[in-house]
Amino acid sequence: MTPRERIRCAIDHKEAxxxxxxxxxxxxxxxxxxxxxxxxxxxxxxxxxxRVNEPSxxxxxxEDPVKAALHIDTYGLFPPRxxxxxxxxxxxxxxxxxxxxxxxxxxxEWDTLPDGTTVLYPxxxxxxxxxxxxxxxxxxxxxxxxxxPIDEDxxxxxxxxxxxxxxxxxxxxxxxxxxxxxxxxxxxxSIVGSFFGASFSRLTEIxxxxxxHPVGIRDPEEWFASLLLRQDYIREIHELQFQVGMKNLxxxxxxVGDRIDVILMSGTDFGTxxxxxxxxxxxxxxxxxxxxxxxxxxxxxxxxxxxxxxxxSIKPLLDDFYEAGIDILNPVQISAAGMDPHFLKEQYGxxxxxxGGGVDTQRVLPFETEENVRGNVRxxxxxxxxxxxxxxxxxxxxxxKVPVRNILAAFDEVNHFCx
Numbered sequence: 132m133t134p135r136e137r138i139r140c141a142i143d144h145k146e147a148x149x150x151x152x153x154x155x156x157x158x159x160x161x162x163x164x165x166x167x168x169x170x171x172x173x174x175x176x177x178x179x180x181x182r183v184n185e186p187s188x189x190x191x192x193x194e195d196p197v198k199a200a201l202h203i204d205t206y207g208l209f210p211p212r213x214x215x216x217x218x219x220x221x222x223x224x225x226x227x228x229x230x231x232x233x234x235x236x237x238x239x240e241w242d243t244l245p246d247g248t249t250v251l252y253p254x255x256x257x258x259x260x261x262x263x264x265x266x267x268x269x270x271x272x273x274x275x276x277x278x279x280p281i282d283e284d285x286x287x288x289x290x291x292x293x294x295x296x297x298x299x300x301x302x303x304x305x306x307x308x309x310x311x312x313x314x315x316x317x318x319x320x321s322i323v324g325s326f327f328g329a330s331f332s333r334l335t336e337i338x339x340x341x342x343x344h345p346v347g348i349r350d351p352e353e354w355f356a357s358l359l360l361r362q363d364y365i366r367e368i369h370e371l372q373f374q375v376g377m378k379n380l381x382x383x384x385x386x387v388g389d390r391i392d393v394i395l396m397s398g399t400d401f402g403t404x405x406x407x408x409x410x411x412x413x414x415x416x417x418x419x420x421x422x423x424x425x426x427x428x429x430x431x432x433x434x435x436x437x438x439x440x441x442x443x444s445i446k447p448l449l450d451d452f453y454e455a456g457i458d459i460l461n462p463v464q465i466s467a468a469g470m471d472p473h474f475l476k477e478q479y480g481x482x483x484x485x486x487g488g489g490v491d492t493q494r495v496l497p498f499e500t501e502e503n504v505r506g507n508v509r510x511x512x513x514x515x516x517x518x519x520x521x522x523x524x525x526x527x528x529x530x531x532k533v534p535v536r537n538i539l540a541a542f543d544e545v546n547h548f549c550x
Contacts, residue, residue: 132147133319134203134205134320135319135320135321135392136319137151137204138151138204138321138392138522140519141484141520141521142392142393142436142458142520142522143519144481144518144519145518146516146517146518146519146550149202149546149548150516150548151204151205151523152203152204152522152524152542152545152546153523153524154524155190155191155192155205155207156205156323157323157438158185158188158325158440159398159461159527159528160462160524160528161185161191161193162190162191162528162529162538163189163190163270163528163529164181164182164183164190164227165189165233165270165531166529166530166531166532166533166535166538167191167193168181168191168231168233169231169535170197170535173539174200176196179194180222181231181233182222182233182234182235183225183233183234185214186213186214186239186251186272187214187272187274187340188271188528189227189233189271189272189531191233193207201542201546202546204320204522205320205321205323206314206323207323208307208323208324208325210327211300211306213341214335214340214341215239215251215254215262215263215340215341216255216342217236217238217254220236220237220238221237221238222234222237223235223236223237223239225239228267228268236255240256240257242261246267247267247268248265248266249265249269249272250264250275251264251265251272253340253342253343254341254343256343258343259344260275260277260344262274262277262339263275263340270530270531271531272340274334275338275340276349276350276351277338277349278348278349278350278353279345279349281348281353286347286348286364287347288347288364289371291346291347291368292367292368294339294342294345294346295336295339295342295345296375296376298375298378299379299383299386304383304385305386307383311387311388311391312390315390321392321393322387322391322393324391324394324435325394325395326383326396327395327396328372328375328379328396328425329397329421329422329425329426329439330396330399331369331373331397331417331418332354332365332369332399332417333398337349337354348364355408358409358417366417369417369418373421373424376425377425377428380425380428380429384432389433391435393436393437393438393459394429394433394436395440396422396425396429396438396439397439397440397441398441401414401441401448402442402448402464402467403443403444404443404444404467404468405444406444407443407444407445407448411447411448411451414448414451415451419454419455423456426457426458427456429456436458437456437457438461438486439457439460439461441460441461442462442467443464443467444467444469445470446470449478449479449483452483453482457483458483458484459484459485460483460484460485461485461487461524462524463475463487463488463526464487464488464526464527465511465526466491466493466494472488472511475488475515476514476515480520481518483520484522485515485522486521487524487525487526488511488515488521488524489511489512489523489524489526490504490507490508490511490525490526492527492529492533495507496529496533496538496541497530497532497533497534497537501536501540504537504544505540505541509544509548512545512548516548517550523545525541
């Protein structure tokens with residue numbers, strides 16, 4: 132099978148010739164640029180350059196020689212702008228803490244403070260307050276909470292939405308069209324679109340590191356309290372975001388057609404390590420109807436499968452997700468409470484495609500021996516792979532300082548796995 136055929140087979144809940152593999156097609160299935168640089172060297176790939184396509188988590192763009200070496204089946208179609216509001220172009224060097232030099236967007240602007248902290252400016256605008264910081268020796272940027280004083284009488288959902296959500300530009304749409312045509316016609320990769328228009332109450336939009344001077348509720352703690360205390364405000368923001376999202380979704384379809392197989396609809400996290408971030412009833416009231424309507428449109432107008440990323444312990448929401456029309460779940464955080472792999476496959480294997488769950492990135496991949504990494508991968512493949520409905524990916528991104536030998540052991544194990 133070609134990579135495209137293999138992914139399509141898996142997302143149709145059929146067994147392919149081998150287990151399909153994703154690395155780097157989404158913002159939650161990638162690898163830190165520093166680790167990626169070491170991986171390239173270990174593989175003996177000396178050409179090309181390490182580019183950071185997502186500067187918040189410092190994720191690397193996966194090059195074709197690396198995809199070939201690891202047998203990766205996917206190509207990621209990323210949003211037109213990064214989380215900090217600038218495009219990835221006009222590359223320039225950025226030194227990591229260990230001295231590794233990688234390439235970042237030429238629009239990215241930062242300063243290193245006397246204590247070693249690196250601060251980054253939204254949209255590359257140095258006249259604005261920094262929107263993210265990386266501590267000395269750190270591996271990625273943490274978004275800075277920039278919460279203006281709250282005046283309850285002046286909270287304006289329309290102003291929040293106007294500032295935060297926008298329609299695709301002609302340049303955006305032209306880029307999506309040209310990229311998908313190039314990849315579809317010249318490669319056999321399965322293309323994964325990153326839309327994120329169904330990401331209601333996602334921290335990226337709440338904290339808005341892409342804005343120079345955000346207004347409204349921007350502190351995550353205040354936002355989660357607002358799900359109960361300011362429901363009219365949240366509901367109106369969600370509705371306005373939905374309206375923009377539906378317009379963008381239709382334009383996205385016009386730009387990419389059915390050249391993509393999967394569309395990443397949402398990156399909102401609903402779970403923590405031990406349970407939900409908020410009640411299932413709140414999900415059913417404030418999120419589920421909007422998700423259902425957007426997924427319905429996708430299923431009625433395209434051949435795409437809807438991909439939702441949510442970390443954590445989400446067991447109480449699985450039936451709601453299915454009823455809302457979600458096709459693919461990621462990252463399948465098997466180490467969270469209630470997320471037992473046997474339970475997930477037995478109870479929901481016919482309802483969802485599990486895109487992730489291939490190796491534990493919290494405890495096993497960074498810290499265990501190669502033998503134990505292989506064992507973890509093998510055990511999980513034995514559970515998730517049968518009957519299709521599974522795409523191998525690590526549980527969220529491969530972080531900085533993860534031993535390359537363990538990464539290679541994980542991919543070698545999946546590439547030699549027999550059903």
